[in-house]
Amino acid sequence: MDAIRDFIGGDEDNQGYLPLGLAMNTDGGAGFDVLRMPGSRDDVHLEFVDNHLELTQLSDGAMFSIKNAEMIAFDNNETVVIAHNQTEGILARLVHSFFNRDATAAEWQLGRETLQQPYDPDAILDWFQQRAGLQDLPDTDYVQTIYTQTLGRSATGDELDLQLSRLESNQIDRNWLPVEIAQSSEAVTHLIGSVLLQDGWV
Numbered sequence: 001m002d003a004i005r006d007f008i009g010g011d012e013d014n015q016g017y018l019p020l021g022l023a024m025n026t027d028g029g030a031g032f033d034v035l036r037m038p039g040s041r042d043d044v045h046l047e048f049v050d051n052h053l054e055l056t057q058l059s060d061g062a063m064f065s066i067k068n069a070e071m072i073a074f075d076n077n078e079t080v081v082i083a084h085n086q087t088e089g090i091l092a093r094l095v096h097s098f099f100n101r102d103a104t105a106a107e108w109q110l111g112r113e114t115l116q117q118p119y120d121p122d123a124i125l126d127w128f129q130q131r132a133g134l135q136d137l138p139d140t141d142y143v144q145t146i147y148t149q150t151l152g153r154s155a156t157g158d159e160l161d162l163q164l165s166r167l168e169s170n171q172i173d174r175n176w177l178p179v180e181i182a183q184s185s186e187a188v189t190h191l192i193g194s195v196l197l198q199d200g201w202v
């Protein structure tokens with residue numbers, strides 16, 4: 001038997017576990033494809049090689065390579081979103097900014113479908129606000145919560161003063177401040193374990 005196995009997903013939505021093996025190549029194809037994995041995020045190393053994402057299971061070195069997947073979902077409920085463009089990346093990071101956790105598969109499927117049609121960004125941000133429960137926070141606590149959940153650190157004194165003055169003078173509002181922070185290179189780096197970006201995947 002040929003040791004090299006290929007799995008091609010086709011256009012439909014695919015979701016499931018795959019056996020790890022040497023040179024296992026998986027192509028999710030079009031559609032919303034979720035690779036389920038036992039264990040946790042810390043059990044695997046992920047690295048983009050050319051147009052593929054290589055997964056290596058740290059316990060035994062077993063690996064495979066995937067493309068055109070939208071999410072890796074671990075049994076402990078951690079997930080890794082694989083965004084296919086900048087806007088998807090910002091949206092996936094906003095889940096952390098507002099909810100302080102990874103996106104679920106259902107949320108990410110909904111989010112992608114929302115972005116694929118004409119959409120109202122303010123309606124998306126309202127959706128987050130209504131579920132995040134941060135509305136009653138005073139501005140100082142709101143800014144610090146968004147910084148902490150997006151960047152893993154508090155705003156410095158200078159940053160806090162700047163953001164408070166911008167909010168007060170309506171240069172930015174509480175819906176759009178998280179977007180600004182979630183698209184920063186610092187957010188990309190801090191959340192790289194949970195949100196990856198691979199342009200051009202379907």
Ligand SMILES: [Ca+2]
Nearest residue numbers: 029031068202
């Ligand atoms: Ca896909």
